[in-house]
Amino acid sequence: MVELKLIQPKNRELNGGDLLAQCLVQLGVEVAFGxxxxxxDAFFMGCSDNGIRLVDARHETVAVQAAEGYSKIKGAIxxxxxTANSGFVNGLPGLASALADRSSILVITSSPPMADAETNTIQGYIDQIAVARTLTKYAQRVPQPEEIPRFVAAAYRTAISGAPGPVLLDIPCDVLWRPVYQSRIAWGSITSPLPVPPGPSSKAITEAVRLWRAACKPVVIVGSGGRTPEAAIQLAKLVxxxxxxxxxGAKYRQWNIVDSAYEGGSSxxxxxxxxxxxxxxDFVLLLACRPGMYLGGRAGVIIPKEDCKLVHVDTDGTEIGRILPVDLGIVADLTETLIALNNEVAKSPVEGPKSWLNSAVGLQMSSEERSDAAKEPEEIYPGRMNPYHAVKRVFSALEPGAIVCFDGGESALWGSDTVGFARPHITLGALGYLVLLGNGFGYSLGAAIADPSRQIVNIQGDGSAGFHISSLDTYARFKLNILTVVVNNYVWAMSIHGQELFYGEDEPVRNISRLSPDAQYDVVARGFGVAAAKVERIEKVAAAVNELAQKKGPGLINLIVAETPIHPVTRIYMNANPDPNQINIPYYAPIPRPFYKE
Structure with a gap:
């Protein structure tokens, strides 16, 4: 068994905090957010001595979501x-979103000394492990400092194995501060090579290619599980x-993976x-992408329910066939599967019809041709820009190669419609399956630390911006190249438009969906030391983007847009079709009326 070569701290004994930091370094950890x-404190000292960069946020939710954003861009945990109890409960939304979106993160927390259990001590009321187990793949309390390597190795491997996800370790403060008996250390697998990812069976690969060859209209859909560089190479070769x-898929897209002749765009x-x-x-190869709300659910809008063969590849076998019937399920690592498919296709060629390829790729029309909002005036009325055109102008003014995070309701929809004008490197859908607002601040922080060579663009609605706008302070202190764009229409747009579609414009319930036109996000930004501009005219947008790009560090644009038009996806979400024998429910399929209505 190979043991970790421990580094003795200067002027103090090696304690649990030091051992924890050195275990993380062994696993390749370079940065931690919190x-x-x-x-x-003992852990922080260990990080300082062992070269782990500490990035302090302004809220624990943001810190955990920054770890998630870092993981998505860096391809590492x-x-x-x-901190104990208060910090722990503030971080729970981050754990929840990481679990729902299958992001590999490790959250370190602490608790009062174990001898003080059940004594109503400070920050000791919540049983953190009992709570965390519902929101993680693995949550354990470390009982002795000598056990830290074993627990860290187990947590790390759980986070990256199978379907990725969050893990949590609660290390009581007395365990972190206690000197380590080095002869008693339980090393576990902390120095062992990481497991080889599982590959597909040859029989499954042969069958997948057979189904593919028989198809006249095949497509490949790739999800957020396909973001490694090797997967991108193999995927481009295969298509x-x-x-x-x-x-x-909707949650993650790495642009320019394939030649434009094969690029169909969003699913x-x-x-x-x-x-x-x-x-x-008539054939769908679904790669590391889960059927559900982002693939049309059970309605068959995106993946046909009839006359279509579905081959689903995922590391989590429980996702295969959960919603849609599959003709072939392959439980395996995506990259290994792509390599195997390429080898099989080389032996037994598949060639989709050129006419189908051209038709499918041709559907990725410019949003100018696709959007009714694009055909409307650039300014709805003086001082209030058309949100489509305003966001398009922002993206058109950016230097190519940015990483773009979408957060908010209709602001994210306008952003996804027009982001192609930015020629980005990667786009992240920050809302995820939980549709948590405010995630984009943490994602942007993590992305900026993971890849400081690129500009990060943090698209927010004026509703979502209110959750974690204090993160601008973090951006400024670390001089991060993050441009936050607050698409500001003074309302919770998706909510108020949904109420309008359901109940008309005069219902009093709409009052709870309005925001204050007096909120000056550009002034708030300057208060945190961030360069900012308020833009109310369409011809001023590009100049503001360019001016802020010239300044070192973060920037913010308070982009004043009109409340209308309603985004077409909002109309779809609201299911507001007038059928007297159906009860329409926002965001979900209508339910039948229990009695016939004339």
């Missing part, structure tokens, strides 16, 4: 720290070899294929 708490269009474009006269796919 907020200070005295319970963790993200680490966050939160080119098979002449198959590639579509992307939502598949929903418009029949209407455009291109027909519907």
């Amino acid at each position: 907020i200070h708490g005295g319970h963790l 993200g680490v966050a720290f939160v 080119k070899a098979t002449n198959t269009p590639l579509f992307h 939502k474009n598949l929903g418009g294929m029949a209407a455009a006269g291109a027909g519907r796919p």
